[in-house]
Amino acid sequence: MASSISESSSSYTPRPRSWTYHVFLSFRGQDTRTAFTDHLCASLERKGITAFRDDKDLERGDVISHELVKAIEESMFAIIVLSPNYASSSWCLDELLRILECKHSLGLQIVPVFYGVEPCDVRHQKGTVDEPFRKHEHRYGEGSDKVRRWRDAFSELASYSGWHCKHQHEARFVESIAEHIHRKLIPKLPSCTKNRVGIASRLEEVIKLMGIGLNDVRFIGIWGMGGIGKTTIARAVYEAIRGEFKVCCFMRNVRELSARNDFVQLQRDLLACLSMSSSYFHDIEDGKNIIKNACCNKKVLLVLDDVSELKQLENLAENQDWFGPGSRIIITARDMHLLDIYGVHGTYEVKGLDQEESYNLFCFKAFKQLEPKEGYSSLSKEVVKYTKGLPLAVEVLGSYLCGRNVEFWLSTIREIMSYPHFEVLNTLKISYNHLTPLEKSIFLDIACFFKGMKKDEAMHILRMCDFYVGVGSDIGSGIVTLIDKALVTLDQNNKLEMHDLLQEMGRHIVYEESPNNPGKRSKLWSKDDIHQVLTNDMGTEAIQTMVLRFGMMRFIGFGVSPSKHIGALKPSQR
Structure with missing residues (x-):
């Protein structure tokens, strides 16, 4: 019956070490290579656990190879499959000695599996385990130090709680061992x-x-x-x-x-x-x-x-x-x-990063350290300020600027201030693309005109628009949907807010309607664009809304053809 693996009673302080394998498999080939050990290895691999097993069918000498010693030292766990003929192999016994040494000196964790042998027989070297040790004593002599160390190793191994396959279905038994290793292994892996x-x-x-x-x-x-x-x-x-x-x-x-x-x-x-x-x-x-x-x-x-x-x-x-x-x-x-x-x-x-977190993350991406290189401090702060705590923007821009010179940084900062980085833009647009046409229109109106305005006032203005006639009751539910989708927020004063990069994304969507001719865009908020449209008679039926701000006064025009006269603009006091 399986039980949890206990730690050795002896204490040690493992030194830091690197590992190559999750598990080292020690087994007697003629007993289990093509059956139990093969099934166990396959089960470990299915769980993403890397196991080392010596599959070389070569004549072995009396000393285990340097390759095996290295594999033991670079493993996190050692599974020892104690089968009836395990103790008959001096190679396996020396391998076991090295495993136990690594347990005490390196913190290697040992998982004994009693396969066809009794833990009590292993502890006292009796029953099926007795005969192999008698043969070793006959070969090396009574009182041999080598045999004594092998016997001590068997006794120590049996003192650890392990897995006994007696009266168990082998497939289920193998899966149980693999699951146990997996659970023990996960906390030890670097995150x-x-x-x-x-x-x-x-x-x-x-x-x-x-x-x-x-x-x-x-x-x-x-x-x-x-x-x-x-x-x-x-x-x-x-x-x-x-x-x-x-x-x-x-x-x-x-x-x-x-x-x-x-x-x-x-x-x-x-x-x-x-x-x-x-x-x-x-x-x-x-x-x-x-x-x-x-x-x-x-x-x-x-x-x-x-x-x-x-x-x-x-x-x-x-x-x-x-x-x-x-x-x-x-x-x-x-x-x-x-x-x-x-x-x-x-x-x-999930809330955005604060200023310090954004700065540290940006430096980690741009400089592979938590502080900027000399000459880049003020530029780094400018980029971080632009990201407004959005981790995606911090990481994308930090990676994009990594290893670049000051001139490249300056050019990039100028670009992102007028045109959002494509990777950031594409990620933010995913939520927008899943909106209904009405929700998209409301989102763009908030991004272009109503950010910072009280919700009730914005809804009142939207209900006056010709293109919202008949859907007035849906405007409120549309805003609720935008809030649910984290595209818009309400502050404590019931004002509509959104992340600066979402606002930039929304305005960019409108800009892309006609990059070279503002008169063919649905919404105008830039004083320069509005001036160009009105003075050059560039207005078209595409324009739905214009907003001009003069100090505290805002002039809003809805559903008008600006080529006719500016008198169509309606004043609104903020």
Whole structure:
């Protein structure tokens, strides 16, 4: 019966070391090479665990090779498969001695597997284990120091709690060992997010929502605008807690995957991620049943990243009863309403980085350190100020400017002030592209004219527009949708706000309607563009709205042809 691996009673302070293999497999080839050890190695590989095993069928000498010693020293775990003939090989016994030395000097963790032998026989070298040691004593002589050390090694190994395959199905036994190694291994692996600036506090807040240790099933939402860091936070949480779960899967880019493939393929991808059979169904309902039946008795950690539609959730993780006790499902999304109707148990709203976090992250990307190089401090601050705490913009621009000279920096700063970086723009536009035509129009009006205006005043103005006639009641719900999708926010004074880069993205969309002729754009807010249109008689029916500001006075024109007369503009007091 399997039990947890205990630590050695002896204390040691492991020195820092690099590793090449997750697991070193020590076994007697003629006993288990093509059966148990082969199955165990395959199970480890399915879980992404790199195992070293000596598969060379060469005549071995009396001394283990330098290659094997190096492999032991560069492994995190050693699995010793103690089979009936293990002790008959002096090579295996010397290998065991080296493994135990590395346990005490390097912190190598040992996992004994008793395969066809009794732990008690191993401890006392009796029963099936007695005969090989008698032969060694006959070869090396009674009282041989070499044999004594081999016997001591066997006694020590049997003192560690391990795995005994007696009366167990081998396939299930192998999977249990691989799962145990996987759970022990994950916390020891270097995290890809450990150097992420600003992650620690956000990670702590999300984990509080998770209720780790409780036996219920919870759905947790991580919500915010594009590029704000939802995926990064979800990944950090996943890596921090995955060792607590039996089955884990981080399914990235659900929105993109569902756009490229049908839902059956998405379900197959999920099952493959969970290391479960996934190839023999061709119907969505069959896929739902298979996912439910595969997961309902297992403690599952599942991250569904960048979810954009309810049907994605319904076909991948519809209900709590799909998952076993203690399971946690994390969903990242740009749409708060989607999380609400799905019924998440808690939602974490991701905020932007503060000034110091933005500066440190930018320097890390641009200079590979937390401080700028000499001569770049003021330029770095200018770029960071432009990003307004949006991690995507900080990382993209930091990487783009890395290794460039001052002239390139100056040129780039001039460019981004008038034209957003394409990678940042494309990410932000994803949410915009999923809006209805009405919602898009409201978003662009807020981005071009109404940012900072009270919501009620903006709605009143919009309802006066000819192109909003008949949909007045929908304007309010349209603004709510923009808020749910993290495109617009309301401040404490009920004023409409949005991130500066979202505003820049919205205005760029209008600019792209006619880059060379402002008279063919739907909205005009630039004094220079309006002057050019009015003085040069460039107005067309494309223009829906113009706004001019003179001090505290704003003049707004709706649905007019500016080529006729400026008197069509309507005054509005801020």
